[in-house]
Amino acid sequence: DAKTTQPPSMDCAEGRAANLPCNHSTISGNEYVYWYRQIHSQGPQYIIHGLKNNETNEMASLIITEDRKSSTLILPHATLRDTAVYYCIVRVVGYSTLTFGKGTMLLVSP
Amino acid sequence: GAVVSQHPSRVICKSGTSVKIECRSLDFQATTMFWYRQFPKKSLMLMATSNEGSKATYEQGVEKDKFLINHASLTLSTLTVTSAHPEDSSFYICSAPPGQGANEQYFGPGTRLTVT
Numbered sequence: 001d002a003k004t005t006q007p008p009s010m011d012c013a014e015g016r017a018a019n020l021p022c023n024h025s026t027i028s029g030n031e032y033v034y035w036y037r038q039i040h041s042q043g044p045q046y047i048i049h050g051l052k053n054n055e056t057n058e059m060a061s062l063i064i065t066e067d068r069k070s071s072t073l074i075l076p077h078a079t080l081r082d083t084a085v086y087y088c089i090v091r092v093v094g095y096s097t098l099t100f101g102k103g104t105m106l107l108v109s110p
Numbered sequence: 111g112a113v114v115s116q117h118p119s120r121v122i123c124k125s126g127t128s129v130k131i132e133c134r135s136l137d138f139q140a141t142t143m144f145w146y147r148q149f150p151k152k153s154l155m156l157m158a159t160s161n162e163g164s165k166a167t168y169e170q171g172v173e174k175d176k177f178l179i180n181h182a183s184l185t186l187s188t189l190t191v192t193s194a195h196p197e198d199s200s201f202y203i204c205s206a207p208p209g210q211g212a213n214e215q216y217f218g219p220g221t222r223l224t225v226t
Binding site for chain 1: 114116144146153154155156159201203205213214215216217218219220222
């Protein structure tokens with residue numbers, strides 16, 4: 001079973017920030033939070049990961065709560081090309097296997 | 111970033127035949143590669159871990175004699191679906207970490223298999 005819970009779908013207007021939540025209340029101290037996304041009929045794409053500090057890269061920001069039981073992926077200015085299924089995954093760093101849950105289908109509309 | 115390719119991108123085959131899918135890491139060496147299967151509107155399910163120079167490790171419920179995996183080199187892993195049936199029709203995706211203990215995995219674009 002996946003160790004994360006995400007809403008099945010979300011909508012966002014183009015140009016607005018998309019905030020995707022993820023609950024991981026049973027996360028262990030040595031587990032990181034990873035985010036991947038999958039555009040329709042393509043392979044997943046790595047977005048970002050973090051342990052306890054907030055992280056930012058050219059694609060997104062990751063906000064992790066202090067108790068690490070939840071996190072939010074932020075796409076600051078969503079575009080139509082950001083429409084995809086977003087997967088939140090917890091994993092021990094260095095352990096390669098990824099377990100995908102159902103993810104959140106983000107639909108960005110004009 | 112690192113690139114993983116798959117070939118073919120789409121394949122249609124008849125029931126009972128075998129199909130080979132290739133996964134290549136184009137700009138890095140991968141001692142380990144992973145094979146996933148994804149049915150329509152479902153999430154990715156790990157099928158097996160492909161190890162260069164040794165036997166693949168299969169997940170529970172995945173038939174090793176039906177899904178043959180060969181990790182021929184540090185840049186190539188192949189998945190052969192033997193005696194394909196219509197229920198094997200799926201989206202097959204491979205991935206590889208760009209180094210042992212790497213933080214991320216790079217995924218191939220996937221192969222759409224349709225068995226008629």
